[in-house]
Amino acid sequence: MARGGLTETAIRLTGVTVRFGGLAAVSAMDLAVGAGSIHGLIGPNGAGKTTLFNAVSGFVHRDAGRIEILSVDTAGRGAHEVAALGVGRTFQNIRLFGELSVLENVLIGFHLRTRAMPVSAILRLPGFGRREAELVTDARALLSEVGLGAEAEKPAHTLPYGHQRKLEIVRALASRPKVLLLDEPAAGMNTREKEELRAFLRGVRERHNLTLLVIEHDVKLVLGLCERITVMDHGERISEGDPETVRRDPKVIEAYLGEAV
Template sequence: MMPAANAVSPAPPAPLLDVCAATVRFGGIHALTEADFAIARGSVTALIGPNGAGKTTMLNAITGMVPLTSGDIRLDGADIAGLPPHKRAAAGVVRTFQNLEVFTSMSVLENVMAGRHALTRYTVAASILRTPGFRRAEAACREAALDCLEFVGLADEADTPAGDLPYGKQRLLEMARALAADPKLLLLDEPAAGLNSKETARLGDLIRAVCDRRHVTVGLVEHDMELVMAVSDHITVLHFGHPLAAGTPDAIQANPEVIKAYLGEDE
């Protein structure tokens, strides 16, 4: 049956994250200038661009690490631009960093439990006295951490000192710790940095599994274009702090402005 001529198409769903006209200035330097960036719920959305394009600044603005000079940031329709980083994390915005940030003297399991502890609810007195409520909360925290380690393939390394893990596995540990915080939105800042091709391929499978199996929306900043094109549903390109293009991986690869500014073009 043909739809009625005056039928109205349903509006597209609101994005989980909507950054509108974000501007960030450091003195006279404009790191972002009225930059828009949206991440659809249930997607892997990549943010790419040359060095200095403002990608990490965008993640820092979203997570509250740097303040906006102007603009809006909304998560699930709620304004989070004025919230401090820990409240944004509590609202479900969790990130990893370019440089490894693991507690090398703690075990792998303890590292992941540290990511979960923000969700626990007990007092300092309860932890000192080891009350039944404290023991239940710690058991639940441990169980959730082990589940995250199983997901990234590090369950057998739970008791290993984190500093003894090879670099590639430390990257997986960061992912497990971030997942333990139960994010709505997981922001990954160059997660493939320093990985070999086999490790990068495994990381790509894991990123897709985070979205498809754990139902966590993912924002990805990455320079490895093979990885970006393989895992992303949507891509936004920044160039000198301005949005240059946005679209599917196929559209971005075919966009002449993107080719000229970032991906490179044959003579």
């Protein structure tokens, strides 16, 4: 599994528990995501998938357990510090700056990497220094790579929904992550956009030498995209394996897939 000299396991959770009051949204979860792999995380609504992402990316505090990113223990690190370890993410609900241009949204992603520069300075076009000009060149290159080059100057909210989702991924890529967490990237996409997304994510993984952990409800997409899948229910891992194994697991069929798949 190791690619490009990365450690074997990009994300490792051991006994991770996250409680909200009396509810264990994530309960003693173990998870190992191979470096360079595309790993799916599926399960019914409320299973704890987003909470697990929040724990990994430092957005919520874990009550128990250990989380390692590229062999670094993230205990006590907040979201910015985890991002600095090379963790990028997107959110279940699109979080773009709709009135800002597509290009400016990507530049905000770069800001995560170059924290010395306040966002206001990044966005104060023109009056750019050489460093800022380089960032703009990089941002345009990323946008071209994903077919959004011609949309760079448009306000983000004017893009079709599928392109907004793509833009979120590009913004996350701008921070040059080693590990990318995608929370329902295909939500709201039509069939054609979903097919494009699958090829896009595979390409992104190759070109950026990434590990991808993907939450997604579209079962066809998950089965076709991921090399390994973990299934959660009620905060716990109920199944794990390659797509075929998971698809046939009676526990998964009962809790999530139903008989139709």
